[in-house]
Amino acid sequence: MACVTLRNVSKIYDRADRYVVKSVNMQIGDGEIVSLLGSSGCGKTSTLRMIAGFETLSEGSIRIGDRAIDQLAPAERNVAMAFEGYALYPPLSVHENIAFSLLRGKTPREQVRARVRQVAELLEITDILDSYPPTLSGGQQQRVSLARALVRHADLHLLDEPMSQLEPQLRALLRARIKDYLVAHRMTVLCVTHDQTEAMALSDRIAVMSDGVLQQFATTEDLKERPANLFVAGFIGEPAMxxxxxxxxxxxxxxxxxxxxxxxxxxxxxxxxxxxxxxxxxxxxxxxxxxxxxxxxxxxxxxxxxxxxxxxxxxxxxxxxxxxxxxxxxxxxxxxxxxxxxxxxxxxxxxxxxxxxxxxxxxxxxxxxxxxxxxxxxxxx
Ligand SMILES: Nc1ncnc2c1ncn2[C@@H]1O[C@H](COP(=O)(O)OP(=O)(O)OP(=O)(O)O)[C@@H](O)[C@H]1O
Ligand SMILES: [Mg+2]
Missing domain, CATH: 2.40.50.140 (Nucleic acid-binding proteins)
Known part of the structure; x- marks a missing residue:
């Protein structure tokens, strides 16, 4: 495990003429839980996909500890990701979906079974372990996708809106449980959300983003007591300042x-x-x-x-x-x-x-x- 460093990370998509992520500098500590918070289209998913290796960087660099990862293939980065669109394997059962990367990594079968059961219990999906993704509701698919990321031992876990499809009560319950799980396993996490209550409940620090630009990266208390600019002042806190x-x-x-x-x-x-x-x-x-x-x-x-x-x-x-x-x-x-x-x-x-x-x-x-x-x-x- 090690801290994660983004230096001047920028993204311009092919055939687009504007930065969707612009010069993002950020350091996430070992075992730290960080939320990336911002409105729709501000560049959150693009940032996560560059860290995971599914998009190239237009500028900048990304390191985990002293390992430069931005030129590595996704599978070589040791980064786990729960995708915004779930990306489950339809022909595999829920159990097989969650176990997939562990089996590929040659984890012994007994251990795989125990770890799958643990995250399934955590996310209340033990009853659907034998089901197949196309038969599941959106909220169930989302929890399977989250389980598939949480079950892995990785240097960094990237969670893209991991609870957006869940009803408020379940969300509040799981949020607290997931936080305990992340802390107990000393996971380093970058979680995307546009729900500030969720960001505040889960994270040690919050990175507020607008129009591809990191506006402020701070604790909840600092975002409220010392907003760096008018955008953060108006965005954080309900009702608004x-x-x-x-x-x-x-x-x-x-x-x-x-x-x-x-x-x-x-x-x-x-x-x-x-x-x-x-x-x-x-x-x-x-x-x-x-x-x-x-x-x-x-x-x-x-x-x-x-x-x-x-x-x-x-x-x-x-x-x-x-x-x-x-x-x-x-x-x-x-x-x-x-x-x-x-x-x-x-x-x-x-x-x-x-x-x-x-x-x-x-x-x-x-x-x-x-x-x-x-x-x-x-x-x-
Ligand atoms: N493959 C792509 N090609 C061109 N433009 C893209 C591509 N993917 C995203 N974009 C654009 O980049 C900008 C940022 O998109 P991104 O998906 O990173 O936003 P987001 O903050 O995750 O939004 P949301 O909260 O809606 O998920 C948007 O304007 C989007 O239209
Ligand atoms: Mg997104």
């Missing part, structure tokens, strides 16, 4: 932002703290166009005790939706600004009523409106 156009505003030794105001009203100013504590950056000049980021559940309804680490704001209620376990509350802050707030309990407020809000400085993020790059995170001040 509020991202409000604003301008940097210096006032004496303080740094803050002003939000656009309605005609005839004062601009709303939010204080971010002492500018001496903020690293000097071009994007933090007075008047610079920024987006202010605030996660909906970090806003508190009602004024906070006086102090200088928070901002008290006044708005009016636009909507109040009880979701059964939490409330989604929209608040007009004057001008075009609508802020979404999430609270755990029900809130007794009706439309148009005045609302006081408390926005702790630690909950505020600033992004450069032009480049999208993060300028500061309140949690770091």
């Amino acid at each position: 509020n991202l409000l156009p604003a301008r940097v505003s210096h006032r004496g030794s303080r740094i803050g932002v002003v939000l656009p105001a309605a005609a005839g009203t004062d601009a709303l100013r939010l204080d971010l703290g002492d500018s001496a504590r903020v690293p000097a950056a071009d994007g933090l000049r007075d008047g610079h166009a920024v987006h202010l980021g605030v996660r909906p559940h970090k806003v508190r309804i009602g004024a906070a005790p006086a102090g200088d680490n928070t901002n008290t704001l006044h708005g009016t209620l636009a909507f109040n939706q009880w979701q059964g376990d939490q409330s989604h509350i929209g608040i007009h802050l004057g001008g075009p600004t609508l802020l979404l707030v999430v609270t755990d309990g029900a809130v007794d407020l009706s439309e148009h009523s005045p609302v006081t809000l408390d926005l702790p400085q630690t909950a505020l993020h600033l992004f450069d409106s032009h480049s999208g790059r993060a300028l500061l995170h309140g949690a770091d001040l």
Whole structure:
């Protein structure tokens, strides 16, 4: 086992004139579980197929430990993959499909039987071991495909949307079991998903991808507390982070932002703290166009005790939706600004009523409106 290194990995398909994967740099530690998360078409499967050897690299290199693998045939790489389209062998039974690579690798038959049984139990498919793929549902075929990858001892396991066809309850159950199995066997895993709950539940770190570009590769906590750019800020977290156009505003030794105001009203100013504590950056000049980021559940309804680490704001209620376990509350802050707030309990407020809000400085993020790059995170001040 060894760590996996992708260096400047890029892909342009023949007859296409654009990068579908662009200069991806990534290092996955030995025994680490990583999820590759992004929207449909962003280049996740292409990345996995290059690592497994089913697509050539247009640029870059891939190593496992000190072994360069990008020029090797798939079978020489010691990489196991569960394919997005399953790719099962129709004339072989489920048992034979799962056992196939072990038998080819000359694993003794008794051991093969025991290992097949173990992954079949893990994935709840013992009852179909004697069936043939064409007679199975999509969810069953998907679990067979996953079993075929998990049963192998390989340097790296690549799982392409391994649970996308399963109903939510089974998915939640298997997710926890699979995680235990991966950890117990110290498997190094790169798992593709577009479900962020799944990525967070399974992985040690998450690689967020958009348009073939790796946007950020970090722990769940860092993706939430320190999103690297506007894309990650808006993509990670449900409901999404509020991202409000604003301008940097210096006032004496303080740094803050002003939000656009309605005609005839004062601009709303939010204080971010002492500018001496903020690293000097071009994007933090007075008047610079920024987006202010605030996660909906970090806003508190009602004024906070006086102090200088928070901002008290006044708005009016636009909507109040009880979701059964939490409330989604929209608040007009004057001008075009609508802020979404999430609270755990029900809130007794009706439309148009005045609302006081408390926005702790630690909950505020600033992004450069032009480049999208993060300028500061309140949690770091
Ligand atoms: N063999 C191919 N030839 C040409 N273009 C391709 C080929 N395979 C994929 N593409 C294009 O490359 C881009 C990335 O595709 P890819 O399958 O890697 O996306 P993905 O992130 O896995 O998406 P999904 O979540 O839908 O599976 C897409 O625009 C796709 O149309
Ligand atoms: Mg895909």
